[in-house]
Amino acid sequence: MTSLAQADSRGLFSWLDRSHTVAKPGFSRWLVPPAALCVHLCIGQVYAFSVFNLPMTRLIGITESAPDDWKLTQLGWIFSIAIVFLGLAAAFTGTWLDRVGPRKAMFAAALCFGGGFLVSAFGVHTHQLWIVYLGYGVLGGCGLGLGYISPVKTLITWFPDRPGMATGMAIMGFGGGAMIASPLSVWLMSQFSSPTNVGVTGTFITLGLVYMFFMMMGSVIVRVPPKGWAPEGYVAPTESKKLITTAHVHVDEALKTPQFYLLWGVLCLNVTAGIGVLSQASAMSQEMFPGRISVLAASGFVGLLSLFNMLGRFFWASTSDFIGRRNTYMIFFALGMALYAVVPWTGTVGSIVLFVTFYCIIMTMYGGGFATIPAYLKDVFGTRYVGAIHGRLLTAWSAAGVFGPVLVNYIREYQINNGVPKAEAYSVTMYIMAGLLLVGFILNWMMSPVDERHHMDPKDVDA
């Protein structure tokens, strides 16, 4: 096993090493959440990438698509490739991140994500789509994955008394990033556009440089606590209780436990239900309330869901510190089932207020699922490899990113093709989502402590 000290480098980049990020006396741990937010607010931009889709279909034609312009179906792959590489990078760089520490990982994420925009700008300028796939999709996607997991373990070690709240604050940024990126991108495109240019190239260059700067600021601010550090007045538990262990499980060993797969299923099902609805929110609101929700109002509805997605990340992750992670997920699944089941009824009675309210609550639990999972993993597998284990668990997100929208789209198409009115076409989908949440409830209910044979030998924990 490689020791932490061996990961240190010399020369120009030695300031990125873990040994140079150890906090000095007087450092406030409350500086770490904004460092994490610097990264998560930037990479959360991925949820707003769709604002570039229409302008990129008019790069040659400017006012309308020319025959040689890119098609929407081709552009949709940019986001998909980025999400796939997010999952792959999170899964495969977890152990490297654990070795080198958060600063180097956040710095690398900044170079990848910002660099991805710059490479894509070149691709847009030369009208070579494969360069955009490579830039934002592959390079940017790696930045997304690395940036997403890089501050998680650091936050958990700085806040052993409130791990849910700490990771919730960072992951809240990922939900909020799109709310900044969407209006910023639209404004930048309006500034860079001209009668011969839609302004995407200039916007990509600007965003690339701004995001690189913001993320690097995060890497400068971040610190790791020294060994044995604990917040004032905090006494670490000496005995495991219920699902909270005091032992540590190696990342490779974690994959051999049923608990890893139960949590994989729990995250996947919670995300599948939420992402399916989120991807269709605009169309669904207009079709369930025809003539009452306009296209503009529907975009406002999508924005509102993003806001509650963000708030839920902080609220539920913080709440989980008091009521426990398993109970938090029990609420997600039980309340989620009830809400998904009654949503079609809101369309029947024509209540927009109830429809919006129920969906906002559902979205808090979708975001809450993402934000609570790192603390859940810490409880079950210990802190030593929580970052790496979290990275591997995020493959559940990639899977859900495919299942959710496909499920909603295909069921809707099937119903409409069989003569179901559009306004009622989502009912069956909602009941299926409620069914998925029932499965999630059972998986979460089956969670138990990891068998002691998977625990690390205490002498290997510091290696």
Place this chain on the structure above:
Amino acid sequence: MNATTWTPKTWTLEERPMTETTHHEDVSGANKIKLVLAWSFVGIPLLWGVFNTLAKAALLFQ
């Protein structure tokens, strides 16, 4: 491979990392300014995004 001899790091008082015996947080003076700056750095863009979102969402209930 570089065969330089490793020597243990000697910390100056200022460089000395926190240990379990020095775990108190200094939240006065310069640290408070750093906290305000760091939280403003991320908080202002986030609030701007929230404001924009709420302004758009208001259309839903008009």
